[in-house]
Amino acid sequence: MTARELSFVHLFRPATIAGLPPVLLLHGTGGDETDLLGLGAAVAPGAALVSPRGQVLENGMPRFFRRLAEGVFDEADLRRRAGDLARFVDEARAAYGIDAPVALGFSNGANIAAAVRLLHPGLLSGAILLRGMVPLETPAAAARVPTPALLVSGERDPIVPAANAARLATMLEEAGGPVEHRVLPTSHGVTNADVEFAADWYARVASRPGASGTAS
Numbered sequence: 273m274t275a276r277e278l279s280f281v282h283l284f285r286p287a288t289i290a291g292l293p294p295v296l297l298l299h300g301t302g303g304d305e306t307d308l309l310g311l312g313a314a315v316a317p318g319a320a321l322v323s324p325r326g327q328v329l330e331n332g333m334p335r336f337f338r339r340l341a342e343g344v345f346d347e348a349d350l351r352r353r354a355g356d357l358a359r360f361v362d363e364a365r366a367a368y369g370i371d372a373p374v375a376l377g378f379s380n381g382a383n384i385a386a387a388v389r390l391l392h393p394g395l396l397s398g399a400i401l402l403r404g405m406v407p408l409e410t411p412a413a414a415a416r417v418p419t420p421a422l423l424v425s426g427e428r429d430p431i432v433p434a435a436n437a438a439r440l441a442t443m444l445e446e447a448g449g450p451v452e453h454r455v456l457p458t459s460h461g462v463t464n465a466d467v468e469f470a471a472d473w474y475a476r477v478a479s480r481p482g483a484s485g486t487a488s
């Protein structure tokens with residue numbers, strides 16, 4: 273595990289298997305760069321992992337952008353932070369010699385991943401969004417770039433209404449897709465079924481001709 277001086281505090285775990293797309297781990301509110309390392313290893317065994325810590329503090333809890341209330345986002349801040357994260361991805365790619373990553377985000381991390389996917393087409397090679405919701409009411413029309421995405425929602429999630437998750441799936445599809453949307457009979461927390469769906473999806477994306485590989 274290494275961590276160079278880049279614009280985000282982060283951890284980097286080099287690939288142990290060549291040719292797999294690297295994974296950008298994006299934690300939920302109150303998490304940090306260590307939180308999703310186990311999840312990343314379970315979803316993408318052998319892939320390089322890049323795990324930044326969100327730069328916003330809400331009552332001492334790291335997040336990736338400001339919110340005004342639960343589920344009500346400060347969109348100007350979100351746009352700025354999505355740009356900051358996009359720059360970090362470019363820095364990490366140069367510093368570690370890795371290709372465009374697949375984002376793996378949970379909750380607040382899924383929401384910034386969705387924003388980056390919508391605002392910075394082509395930056396990510398894929399996105400796994402666990403309990404993601406619509407990050408921006410009106411993302412500016414950006415270039416449609418095909419980028420596979422998996423959205424896994426919880427039927428009884430008190431934070432993400434079902435209609436909101438469905439709207440996010442549509443937005444991602446309109447941004448270029450393809451999108452798989454799975455709804456599990458569960459709440460906001462990550463379950464074994466999430467890990468299984470995510471691992472299966474990642475393996476399918478990684479085995480596609482032209483899927484990125486790592487140089488490390």
Ligand code: MLT
Binds near residue numbers: 300339379381383
């Ligand atoms: C958010 O603020 O991104 C969502 O409400 C999810 C959360 O972090 O609780």
